[in-house]
Amino acid sequence: xxxxxxxxxxxxxxxxxxxxxxxxxxxxxxxxxxxxxxxxxxxxxxxxxxxxxxxxxxxxxxxxxxxxxxxxxxxxxxxxxxxxxxxxxxxxxxxxxxxxxxxxxxxxxxxxxxxxxxxxxxxxxxxxxxxxxxxxxxxxxxxxxxxxxxxxxxxxxxxxxxxxxxxxxxxxxxxxxxxxxxxxxxxxxxxxxxxxxxxxxxxxxxxxxxxxxxxxxxxxxxxxxxxxxxxxxxxxxxxxxxxxxxxxxxxxxxxxxxxxxxxxxxxxx
Numbered sequence: 001x002x003x004x005x006x007x008x009x010x011x012x013x014x015x016x017x018x019x020x021x022x023x024x025x026x027x028x029x030x031x032x033x034x035x036x037x038x039x040x041x042x043x044x045x046x047x048x049x050x051x052x053x054x055x056x057x058x059x060x061x062x063x064x065x066x067x068x069x070x071x072x073x074x075x076x077x078x079x080x081x082x083x084x085x086x087x088x089x090x091x092x093x094x095x096x097x098x099x100x101x102x103x104x105x106x107x108x109x110x111x112x113x114x115x116x117x118x119x120x121x122x123x124x125x126x127x128x129x130x131x132x133x134x135x136x137x138x139x140x141x142x143x144x145x146x147x148x149x150x151x152x153x154x155x156x157x158x159x160x161x162x163x164x165x166x167x168x169x170x171x172x173x174x175x176x177x178x179x180x181x182x183x184x185x186x187x188x189x190x191x192x193x194x195x196x197x198x199x200x201x202x203x204x205x206x207x208x209x210x211x212x213x214x215x216x217x218x219x220x221x222x223x224x225x226x227x228x229x230x231x232x233x234x235x236x237x238x239x240x241x242x243x244x245x246x247x248x249x250x251x252x253x254x255x256x257x258x259x260x261x262x263x264x265x266x267x268x269x
Contacts (some may be wrong), residue, residue, distance in 0.1 A: 003240025007247075011238075019125070019134050028069035028122045031252030034224035035115035036062040037244040041108040041234035045225060048103045053091050058109045060084050064115035068122045084108075118248070121253035124262065132191050132268040136184075139213035141218070143183045144176040145250055148216065151175025165223045173216055180212030181205055189267060205263040210261065211254050222246075242264075 018030045039061035060080070067077055088108075092099045124133050154170025160170050163235050186205045188199040222245055226232070235243025261267075 005240075007238050007240055010077075010233075015138060018171070020131070025069065027125045028065040031118050031121055032062045032115075033067040034244055034248060035065060035118050037237065038114045038118075038248060039107075039111045041243040041245050042114065042225070043107050045231050045234055046103055046106045047228045047229075050095065050099050051106065053088055053099065053107065056084060056087055056091075059113045060108075061111040061115040064112070064259065065119045066115070066136035067120050068116075069126075070118040075194040090169075097242040114245075114252055117136075117252045117256050120259040124255075124259055124264075127262065129197065129268050131256075132195060132197055132204060133262055136187070136207065136211075136256040136262075138251060139187065140180055140184065140208065140252040140258065141250040144180040144212045144215040145219065147179035148172040148176030151179075161223075163221060164227060165220060167209045168216075168220070177209060180215070181208035188267065197269045200265070200267050200269075203261070203267040206260065206265055207261055207267060210257060214253045214257045216251040218250035221253065222249035 011086060014032070018026045032255040036058045040058045042053060043057060048054050063080060066081070067073070070076075088104060092104060094102075121134070121137050124130060124137060148168075149172065152167060152169045152175070155175070156167075156241070157167030157169040159166060159168065163170050177252040184204040185201055187203045188201055191197055192199045222234075222265065226234070233242030237243055238247050241247040
């Protein structure tokens with residue numbers, strides 16, 4: 001727990017600095033670094049041990065947030081994809097069948113899945129009311145995760161996924177959802193006081209409820225990957241958490257949900 005608090009005390013100010021103080025390109029740079037590290041960790045979990053293919057795949061994940069930032073131009077995306085596929089298959093040919101196609105496919109899947117979903121933060125950052133929305137895809141999963149863990153530790157009795165995540169309890173899940181809803185409403189109050197924006201608290205309640213659900217689905221999804229690959233953590237870069245994926249797994253599911261809700265149910269006007 002001590003290490004988790006230390007990481008939070010360092011990480012939260014860094015994220016706030018990047019999102020609100022540093023120049024705009026620093027946001028895709030942050031997401032790119034997280035995407036590349038997360039993809040590299042996922043490749044380690046699936047056993048992709050070809051160093052150059054792992055490097056090319058991490059580079060692809062690194063490039064996607066910048067591609068999103070500069071407008072998701074189709075021709076550029078197609079060019080990068082063609083180059084990636086060409087060099088990866090040339091490496092596979094040269095390996096003499098030592099590189100398994102299922103690992104190549106899994107590596108490509110994780111690069112797109114992790115990077116494009118996290119890039120929702122980049123797309124939200126380009127919106128007109130970006131300062132009102134930009135914290136939501138980060139704020140919701142972090143708080144829901146923490147609340148679910150603390151509530152589960154204090155009140156948890158009924159385990160809901162014993163084989164997948166033995167410490168996840170029904171009480172913890174409910175506590176996470178409740179805190180997610182309350183946190184979104186309080187966030188709306190803060191935004192209104194700071195910016196005088198019109199706030200739809202009914203929509204923010206939906207953000208909190210669905211965000212809490214998808215946060216916990218994301219956590220379980222990556223627990224599923226770890227269990228199937230028989231690994232405890234994806235890495236050890238973040239003391240007390242494990243790897244980047246161990247900390248940002250829920251955000252990978254929550255960020256695109258928040259992006260969709262902003263378009264369908266805009267909470268600030």
